[in-house]
Amino acid sequence: NAGVMQNPRHLVRRRGQEARLRCSPMKGHSHVYWYRQLPEEGLKFMVYLQKENIIDESGMPKERFSAEFPKEGPSILRIQQVVRGDSAAYFCASSSGNFQETQYFGPGTRLLVL
Amino acid sequence: AQTVTQSQPEMSVQEAETVTLSCTYDTSESDYYLFWYKQPPSRQMILVIRQEAYKQQNATENRFSVNFQKAAKSFSLKISDSQLGDAAMYFCAYSGQGGSEKLVFGKGTKLTVNP
Numbered sequence: 001n002a003g004v005m006q007n008p009r010h011l012v013r014r015r016g017q018e019a020r021l022r023c024s025p026m027k028g029h030s031h032v033y034w035y036r037q038l039p040e041e042g043l044k045f046m047v048y049l050q051k052e053n054i055i056d057e058s059g060m061p062k063e064r065f066s067a068e069f070p071k072e073g074p075s076i077l078r079i080q081q082v083v084r085g086d087s088a089a090y091f092c093a094s095s096s097g098n099f100q101e102t103q104y105f106g107p108g109t110r111l112l113v114l
Numbered sequence: 115a116q117t118v119t120q121s122q123p124e125m126s127v128q129e130a131e132t133v134t135l136s137c138t139y140d141t142s143e144s145d146y147y148l149f150w151y152k153q154p155p156s157r158q159m160i161l162v163i164r165q166e167a168y169k170q171q172n173a174t175e176n177r178f179s180v181n182f183q184k185a186a187k188s189f190s191l192k193i194s195d196s197q198l199g200d201a202a203m204y205f206c207a208y209s210g211q212g213g214s215e216k217l218v219f220g221k222g223t224k225l226t227v228n229p
Contacts, residue, residue, distance in 0.1 A: 033216060042118075042205055042219035043159070056216060091159060095215075102149075103217060105159035 002027050004094050004106035005074075012112045019079040019086070021109045025094030032075040033103060034067060037089040049075060050097070082113045116141045118208050120220035127196045128228050134181075135191045135223045137206030146210045148182065148189045149217070153203040162204070165189065193225075201227045 005024040013019050025032050030051050035043040048056040049069035060067070064082075069075040079086055089110050093103035117140045127133035139148070150162040165173045165182050172180050177197075181190045193200055206220040 035217070035219075042221045043217070045216040045218070048216055059216070089157060093159075093217075102161060102164060103215075104161070105151075107156070107158050110157075 004092060004104055006092050006106035006109050008109060010110045013082045014114050015083055016081050019082050019111055021077040021090050023075040023092030023106060026104055029094035029096050031095045031097045032069050033093040034077050035091045043091060084113045087111055087113045116208050116218045118206050118218050118220040120206055120223050122223045124224045126226040126228060129196055131196055132194045133196055135204050137189045137220055139187050139208050143210050146208060149207040150191045151205045151207060196227050198227050201225055
């Protein structure tokens, strides 16, 4: 499967726990974007990363959320001390970085905070 | 900041008929990109069609076409010969030139296809 991979597909956490969401971009893609979709809403941009660099984190909540895209391995979106309001679908997209290349989306991770 | 508005929360169409989904956007940029994404019940985001603002010709992809009116900042999606598999949420999205190229999404239109 050469598409964008995300895991886990479903994640259940209790309030106060940590959530780690993983994204492996399409082969040949070095740009990763994370979006969040709250129930009945459109997707909202969170962060844009290239390998080892955060390019734009203007959509990231100021606290508890962090993202990385190491030289080796998948991109990680980390949510510390989760609260019920973090329950949402988190989508990762990737692109090749060529000017205005289309972003291709993964299947998403559905996070449920109990 | 750019905004995308989809004024139709829900639409329905009879199988084999044509339906048009509306989208307007606001931007001060002169060059940008517009997209329609489909989200079926599986919730996978699927690119339907893409339009470059500098192109006057409307994009088409099989049964899907757009009506891009740059001056009016309007970008509607027409689905011809609707099929049951077209039932989904449809999101209009904007991406500007340069910068982070992040996508700005509308709130979506839920399309129901009636047999």
